[in-house]
Amino acid sequence: MLNWKKYRPIDWALVAIAVFMPFLPLVDHNGGHINVLVNAGIYMMLAIGLNIVVGFAGLLDLGYAAFFAIGSYTYAMVASPQFGLHFSFWPMVLISAFVAALFGVILGAPTLRLRGDYLAIVTLGFGEIVPQTFLNLAKYTGGPNGISAIDQPKLFGYHFGLNPLPYYYLVLVLIAFSLIVANNLRTSRLGRAWMAIREDEIAAAHMGINTTTAKLAAFSLGASFSGLSGVVNASLLTLVSPDQFKFNVSITVLSMLVLGGMGSLPGVVVGSALLSILNFFILPQASNLAATVGLHIDFTSYRFMLYGIILVAVMLFKPEGLWGSEQRKAELKESGDIAKAENAEYEEMPRETV
Amino acid sequence: MELFIQQVINGLSLGGIYALIALGYTMVYGIIELINFAHGDVYTMGSFFSIAIIGLLDASGQLHGLPLLLVLAVTLAGAMILCGIVGVLLERLAYRRLRNAPRLAPLITAIGASFILENIMQLWRGPSPIPFPSVVPNVTWHFGGVNLSSNEVLVVVMALALMAMLQIFIYNTRLGKAMRATAQDRDAAQLMGININMTIALTFFIGSALAGVGGFVSGIYYGSTWFYNGFEAGLKAFTAAVLGGIGNVAGAMLGGFVIGMVESLTAGFISDQWATVAVFLLLVLVLIFRPSGLLGEVLPDKV
């Protein structure tokens, strides 16, 4: 049951913007802007997926771009002149998501029993290996050139071509779909298991939750969203190449999550929208503005400095993010004591240190 | 065979640099269980500081008047102190508040701090590789078909000497004892009158100063540096720390040399394009099969 009272005007404003989005192209006919919005939408989908892993289950995945790469390459290989295959777009959306999920399982199965910070580093290593491997296996992947002339989707005889407008609506639909799926997952039995694991893995295990299965599910479900985004990305750009999937993609998506609020779906939407606006509108405008007063500062090249500041500042001063869930906030507040208690317990064991 | 020995020498020198960085990782992780992601960038700052100090000495016209050893000593000491300060500031500003927060929180700030440091260096000296002044004459000795240069010896000797000094410091001084106590049980150590904040800050200072040494010798060894060096070097050094057994000083050293060898031998005998993949693959495999590392004890995960 919806409790209408708990929504404030600010929440309604967000809803109003969401309702307005489908009508935006009626106001703004600039294909460049629409294209920017499509790119932003692809990042939003990535953020929704990563949120399942980092936000819901509390597993820090620093190599999320690897799954994005796997999704993109899966579609590229079977829908381009590379092998002369031209599979249809729509089933491939699902298949690529599945393939990415499969790799999520393959990577997750052996590594998920690692402690959180080790897991982060392993995923980071994986994120470095995957694009490098695509680069090195030039025979199948086109090496540095990547795979080009990737097919565009067709829907009821309408060919998408390279016009960003149909992609805009496709991405809107996929985002809505992703949000619904993510929300259902959150409130499902599995979602509650993730929450329990996030708060206290040992307690969760004692409560009879199969933590390995639950974590694996988070990992592969999260990966599947990036497979989805990968297909859209590959077909709109018509090109996949290893340099599109570097560490900075993973960090961009992570920064979106942290800014908006890990674990909160409205937070993910707001966080990714804000960073995209920053990237595509504010930073370039700032450089232009500086240029008009004779300052030649290229703000866009300090984008990652800004991400760094966001990561540090948000974690220090507002760890639940701009639009965090109440529950996560409470958790982060009290977790100090939890962590302390855990540490004390853990450190009871004799160990050789330093 | 000569080629193999030559590649082993390359691997050992490379490993010496990794080892110096790995010491900082292992000390910090040992004491507060944090992967100090920005540590690799502190290492790069070591190179940057060294370049700046040599530049200052040169600008004051003293570089050529002073004995070489004095120049080196001043540069090295300066780089160590400055890096140490960067490390302490990192701990104070980005990590201390989160000491009791869930573990992922300080890891995320560490990643953020790493990006900030990289961009500061980019602002400072630009985005391209920067030449490192060649103040140290490089002498090469020939043994049959094998060449050994003084720079290679310098890297390895520095790494071994500092590890030995660190080992002595940790096991034979009061401060070292305080560090070990804090690592074992922070609360109990506090009850025993140990100043926890001071001890942790000291750990960061020493670890970062060692990274500064790494930055200094790598500058001499490679003759160049650039702002992004620390990302991969840091990851590889972290791999070394894990491989050796995190929290273990000798292990970090051993891990560093192993990683250096793996990278050199892969580049030398398979292909350079697979060298990085080989190192990260090793990281993944070690973490999966022996997360406690070569010299670490097997510990159960938090009960």
Added chain:
Amino acid sequence: MSRRSLARFVALAAILSMFGTSAAVMPAQAADQVIKIGIDLPVSGADASDGIPTQNGAALAVDEANAHAPKGIKFAVDALDDAVGGVHNPQQGATNIRSLAADPAVMGVVGPFNSNVAAAEIPVSNESGLPLISPSNTNPTLTKTAKYRTAHPNEITYFRVCATDDVQGKAGAEFAKTLGLKKVYIIDDNETYGLGLANVFEKDFKEMGGAVLGHDHITANQQDFKALLTKVAATKPDAVYYGGTTSTGGGLVRQQMGAAGMDPAKVKYEGGDGISDAEFIKVAGDAANNSYYTVAAPNAAKSASAQAFINAYKAKYHSDIGAYSANGYVAAQVIIAAAEKAIKANGGKAPTRAQVLKNIQNTSGFKSIIGTFGFDKNGDTTSPVIALWTIKNGAQDFVHQINVSTK
């Protein structure tokens, strides 16, 4: 308002401001007719040393065009950066071209600089009919196959004023022969441009009877090349040929050769235009000497007609021209000339993009500071020139140049 809802309010305000921005940027129907020349080059980070001198060249051409523009017409520059985090980025490039294509005032674009960016931009250009003229893309497949022209395979919208790598690699191989090199080891940076160039060099050098001792790919942006170079040194080459750019490792490879047992004074170093920037000398230091490289553009200083350009460039930007400044200048001139021709045909009214494209396609006998040229049926220049350079005493030194016209 609590602190928390304040934060949310700010977030929403920022999102709303986006709509404001996008509405404001929508093209206004100005009374004064503005014709825009788009520029898409990497102008930040490590790539800026390539992009900025080229962009300056193009902007200079637009300035000059305004001095004698047809009445009621004003030329303007719309410059975008395709670098993200300081490195050229195909996705950003494609987005930029789409933005430029959406503005009907943009008649043509100077760019991109990098071949892999072009691979993502050509499909957009082809679909939207927005002409692209690259000052520096040297990868042959961009024009010689139709695979990037996805929407209209027979419509040429992408042109270039530089020679391609099949000629550059060949010129490099011939150059190696004249230098008396017999055994060469090839290293490339495993990027579109570097790998392509290295492969052509390898093929041609072998055909000319040279020995290729090995061919390795490096991982871009590393610090340590010693292990690889030790392996190279063991094969005792006369020279190392590097396919790639300074920023991916071209300078460091050269600089570390000495420590790996190859005396830079004895073992030569050869490369393509990727190491033609001033950064190479800075990074390689003393080892930069005894290096040789090809550039897919003539030496502007050698042409009398270019002196005016060089002087004007210096006066405006207070720096020397870059390897591709002249090409950027000429690429912009081609677009301007095509637009002016269309204006004349329209009786002084601003042209359509289709008219400009048509005129660019029909460009022939175009007199410029990089020679007289036109575009062939693929969009390539009919008069490609390769210049050969060396580095002596820490400075770039011109050797000679050859015209490698397509037969």
